[in-house]
Amino acid sequence: MRSTFYTEDHEAYRASVAEFLRREVEPHHGEWEAAHGIPAEVWTSAAAAGLMGLAVPEEYGGGGEPDYRYRFVVAEEIARTNTTSFGVGLGLQDDIVIPYLLDLATDEQKQRWLPAMAAGELIGAIAMTEPGTGSDLQGIRTTAVRDGDDWVLSGAKTFISSGMHAGLVIVVARTDAEAGSRGFTLFVVEQSDAGFTRGRQLEKVGLDAQDTAELFFDGVRLTADRILGQEGMAMRYLMERLPRERLSIAAAAVAASEAAVRWTLEYVHSRTAFGQPIGDFQNTRFVLAELETECDIARAYVEKAALALNLGELTAVEASKAKWWTSELQVRATSRCLQLFGGFGYMLEYPIARAFRDARVQTIYGGTTEIMKEIIGREQAARYARR
Missing domain, CATH: 2.40.110.10 (Butyryl-CoA Dehydrogenase, subunit A, domain 2)
Incomplete structure (x- = not known):
């Protein structure tokens, strides 16, 4: 089924994101992991390339583009290149910190902080x-x-x-x-x-x-x-903005799950065991058939949630459903895919090993899976109490 989620403008933006990651991030990400940090100048470069401050109005130096699908494109390219730490840093700015300032700050506060954040000079x-x-x-x-x-x-x-x-x-x-x-x-x-x-x-x-x-x-x-x-009003503000944060995690989780399946398909159909490609064994086919199907279904829900966010209609319950299901899928997908790599899957030189390691926190931060289910369950109970 052909997706109509993206337009030509989104795909043109994807090309620029991919080029920035290829040039400025992929060659250095391993060094940054070893150093446990990303150099400050990377953020200014990312901002200049249009990867940060997307929704910040142009008057404050941002991209002036609130369409969440552009953030989804970034999540997909981050997953493709397995530059997850860098992607989390981007998500923190554009999906968590900056929205608080856009929605709640006074004009004076916006003038004070947003231009530097949109330029990547101020990290929040x-x-x-x-x-x-x-x-x-x-x-x-x-x-x-x-x-x-x-x-x-x-x-x-x-x-x-x-x-x-x-x-x-x-x-x-x-x-x-x-x-x-x-x-x-x-x-x-x-x-x-x-x-x-x-x-x-x-x-x-x-x-x-x-x-x-x-x-x-x-x-x-x-x-x-x-x-x-x-x-x-802090608690109210937090509850109003957590859906976007959880959608950000869900988008990253879907993209990472899809990337894990792609890497594994390439691996199992290029490596042989017992005289045949690993991909020809029934267990391998069943595992990857299940995961690809789950990824497709998860993507459909998260794309719908992204469009709802664009319209200002994404609810806390919908975001909670997206967050817990996709993050658990990411943990499951990276684990099952790693298994199909055998011993090579445990080596950090392979992207599946790093993706497996980085996936685990997704079910924890932004609200644990258990908290997400509690939010959904409370809404269900309230729904039936009103009958």
Whole structure:
């Protein structure tokens, strides 16, 4: 079946993305993984090539293109080249941090931060997770207390993607212990703010080139213009923007699953065992037939979700369905494909080994599979309670 998801403009953009990755990323990605970081100049190059700040309006130096299908193209090319750490860094900016600023920042705040972000000169991060608080955001202990016209921010965050290099961090803090879900506020912290420090860079199972850090806020004094949006509205803002983040993970998961199947098909039909191509064995055919079918079905759902996002109609439940199913598919696909590579699949020189390693976190960050199912289940229960 021929897809009508993309237009000629999307395919032209794909060619430019592929060329940038071929020239600027693929030859160096292994070095970045060994060094556990991506050089700052890569982000400015990516922005100049149109890979960052796609939805940022042109008046702030961005691409002025909100169509999510362009981000989907980037996810597919990242998966094809197996440059996942770089792709996660891009996704953090365009699908998580920048949308908060586009939707919630004042004109003055946008002028202050968006041009540098669209140029790749300023890297952003969002700090929600704490050492004692994972999926339960209501348990956040980081606080911001009024002191005259200012706020004083204190606490610690962990598992913060791009935390080592971020020049701007959106921090979720408790501002009213008695207000329940309306007792949390978003603040913007800059790297030069006194009292803001970084802890160690965390060692992970995968995504070796993507830095993840601990962050500490020791009495960071912030003026009122560092509040993002309205006081007490953080939880609502998070819930409104998590669907895009989860769609980003789903798009990457579908693309990575498809890439794993392609690599494996090429391998099993070029390598022989017991006098015949591995691809001619029934078990091999069945495994790959199942995975290709699941990828096709997953893509249809995620493409539909992307179009819904474009229309402003993607719901939390739909995004949760896309996120848990595709991320679990990615883990399953990379594992089963690695098995068909045999011993070579366990060698990091083969892309399937690196894809297997990098896939595992997909079912965890952005909301675990279990949390996704809980969101869906609550909506089901509420639906029947209304009958």
